[in-house]
Amino acid sequence: MSIFSFVKPYRIPIAAALSLMLVELAVELIQPLLIAKIIDEGIVAKDLDTVIKWGGVMLGISLLAFVSGIANSFLAAHAGQSFGFDIRERLFSKVQSFSFTNFSHFSSSSLITRITNDVTQLQNTFFMSLRIALRAPLLVIGGIVMAMLVHVKLAMPFVIIIPPLLIFLIWIMTKAAGLFKSVQRRLDRVNGVMRENLVGMRLIKAFARGDYEGTRFEKSNDQLKNRTVFALRVTESTIPVLLLFMNLSVIVVLWFGKIDVQSGRVSVGEVVAIVNYAARITAAFSMFSWIIMVFSRSRASAERVMEVLNEGIDLEDTAGSQDGYEISAGEIEFDKVSFQFPNTNIPILDDLSFKISKGETVAVLGATGAGKTAMFQLIPRLYDVTSGEIRIDGRNIQELKLRSLREAIGYVPQESLLFTGSIKENLAWGKQNATEEELIEAAKDAQIHETIEKLPNQYDTLLGQKGVNLSGGQKQRLSIARALIKKPKILLLDDSTSALDLKTEAKLLLAIRNYDCTTVIITQKVSTAKDADKILLLEDGSLIGFGEHEHLLKSSSLYQEIYSSQFGEVKADW
């Protein structure tokens, strides 16, 4: 796939715009001939009728060029904007299909720059190509041809000087493309620092690190400026070179023109026409440095956009995945599952085998870094297992459609992420077209209904970015409500009740028991774990215990250790 495939749908407006551009070009190339005619047959021959006649023709074709120019702009603007719209849409849906491995290849600020700034560059180039980028080289070529038609010998200086100038321009263009690619990379960095600052503003203020962050931003901003200035200097340096050589050739034309006019081999009108072509060619040439800049930039942008669009998705529906299969029970089975993060060789999970029956509640306990979150992320296939198999309702999850797998799972990540919008919208994000009753029911079960009722606009209260106007515990409960509203078959809570007091947490877990789902809870609290049907103990990625509280208290030294650290010495009544 190449960027040109996005041009295809606009073949008709492009053809129309280019035809109109050719009309403008033809008028521009004919004008010097008419000027020559008016001078030689009208002014020199003192024939006013000829001046009026050809002057009228010039006015007529100028009007034609004017109308063509307006129609061309109209078509170019419309096609250019639609072209940009299409690329943005494709980029967005491609990024949505990215796996976490794909995300690790691009920083989020770079993806944002690509979807905005890079697409704008391409859009501008598309527009400009239809307006002047093609007209300028055609004007140069057409200008030389017309000048030769007027007088071959006088046009010779241009014929000699223009090819080396063109080679010089192409050489600069290849150099500039690389430079502009590095400009875009620096823009990524500026966006990256800006993004981190906005996200971490509270932390920056709390640590009084404003000055440090200011310097960090200034540094990347400065690098962006310096690189851009350098790239612009390289492209702009072409203008004086072009003007110098074109003006030199005009002087040569005038020198020989004077001699030939005196000897009668050339008319004054012909010399004026050739100088007029020279002026138009020079104007087209000086436009070149700008065109080079825009093209070099957009070549870099096109590469960056295509890098995203051509990124191979490593986690998607497998060829044999079964359509229409819905998870009905929610039984989870890990069979000799081992896992390491893509592009790393550190084993995170090692040979995990266990089975969680339909409707069971299982608590996962383990030290920080033991691999609890990693284990969770394998269930909705945020990552694929490195070896072994995960089965839900007896089917390998890789044989299920990703959509039906994920729709059956309510996943509440460690960090609650809410979106800008009202509480109602955030809850309904879990299930489109959820009724008011469903929203309230889920909020009640998540123990957040009463809190919402006390807010000034209740369910219509607007949340700031990431839910800044809520407490940590409120955000956690809203995230849980958002998962409950889906009525999932499998509910995964990744330490999602850590900020709740014990009483609220107990009520919430009791309410969840009424849902027809299998629940897996990562927790640090034995008080939470001991109410679960079973407890799964993870240590350094290995399963070292799986069973009921009483059983583990007797059999697992790690569990005894965790228990005694939270409740004091384990009583030896077993």
Ligand SMILES: Nc1ncnc2c1ncn2[C@@H]1O[C@H](COP(=O)(O)OP(=O)(O)OP(=O)(O)O)[C@@H](O)[C@H]1O
């Ligand atoms: N994207 C990643 N790429 C590479 N390694 C990772 C990635 N995410 C986590 N890890 C590593 O995997 C290991 C397990 O991480 P995981 O988040 O599963 O731990 P955890 O048991 O959930 O810990 P915690 O209780 O602190 O959340 C850690 O050593 C961590 O450094």
